[in-house]
Amino acid sequence: MTILETERLRLRTMAYDDVDNLLRIFADPLAMQYYPRTRGRDEVMSWIERTQGHYRDYGIGMWIVQSRDSEEFYGQCGIIPQVVHDDIEWEIGYALIRKFWHQGFAIEAALACRDLGFGQRHASHLISIVNPSNLPSIRVAMKNGMTRRELTAWRGYQVAIYQITKDQWVGRV
Numbered sequence: 110m111t112i113l114e115t116e117r118l119r120l121r122t123m124a125y126d127d128v129d130n131l132l133r134i135f136a137d138p139l140a141m142q143y144y145p146r147t148r149g150r151d152e153v154m155s156w157i158e159r160t161q162g163h164y165r166d167y168g169i170g171m172w173i174v175q176s177r178d179s180e181e182f183y184g185q186c187g188i189i190p191q192v193v194h195d196d197i198e199w200e201i202g203y204a205l206i207r208k209f210w211h212q213g214f215a216i217e218a219a220l221a222c223r224d225l226g227f228g229q230r231h232a233s234h235l236i237s238i239v240n241p242s243n244l245p246s247i248r249v250a251m252k253n254g255m256t257r258r259e260l261t262a263w264r265g266y267q268v269a270i271y272q273i274t275k276d277q278w279v280g281r282v
Contacts, residue, residue: 112172113221120172120186120218123160127173128153130182133206140207143240145266163189169230171202174218183209186218188226191238193263193270199226200236203249210245216252223253227278234274241269254281 113120123131128150134140135148135156148156163170171187184205191200201222203215219237226232237250241260247269255271262268 113225114177115217115221117177118183118214118218118221119175119177119180120221121175122164123157123171123173123185125154125157127182128157130173130206131156131185133182134184134204137207140204143243143246160187160189169199169225174203174205174214182206183214184218186215186222188222188230188232188235191236193236193238194261198234198236199230199232200238201226201250201253202237203246215245215249219249219253223273223278227275232275234272237271238263239269239271241267247271254278 110122111119112122131153132150135153138147141147160170167190169188171185171189174183174186175181176183184203186203188199188201190197201219203219205215223235226235236258237246237253237255239246239250250271254273254277258270258272260267260269
């Protein structure tokens with residue numbers, strides 16, 4: 110099911126038949142260099158199951174990013190709940206297969222998710238949790254209007270949390 114469309118992209122719900130395409134991200138050591146490790150098929154299947162649970166429980170989650178014209182798989186982007194300092198916050202996450210890096214697809218998808226988060230989901234703020242060494246993801250967060258809120262420990266790792274508030278978003282549009 111299509112959730113969002115942009116000029117070049119379609120974001121749709123994730124299904125079990127997306128596993129092979131998702132493995133092109135999760136099993137790629139370079140794509141996963143800022144994560145603790147790569148993932149195998151069973152873990153990707155669990156990821157899809159967890160994502161479908163987010164759709165059911167929250168009405169949002171990570172979505173498949175594909176070409177609007179050809180439906181070619183590019184990656185995933187969406188809004189997911191994360192626990193930060195014992196509070197649930199809404200994170201815009203994104204990951205693309207390498208073939209589509211540096212073409213503006215991550216920011217295009219992230220901007221659409223930001224606008225959905227504020228416009229339809231009425232979030233008070235949105236975050237992106239980024240490895241402090243992941244400069245491409247930091248650039249996406251910043252182009253999405255986010256600024257660094259803090260450097261903190263999260264799930265046993267040092268991360269940078271970038272944030273945009275609804276008031277900041279209203280001032281940008």
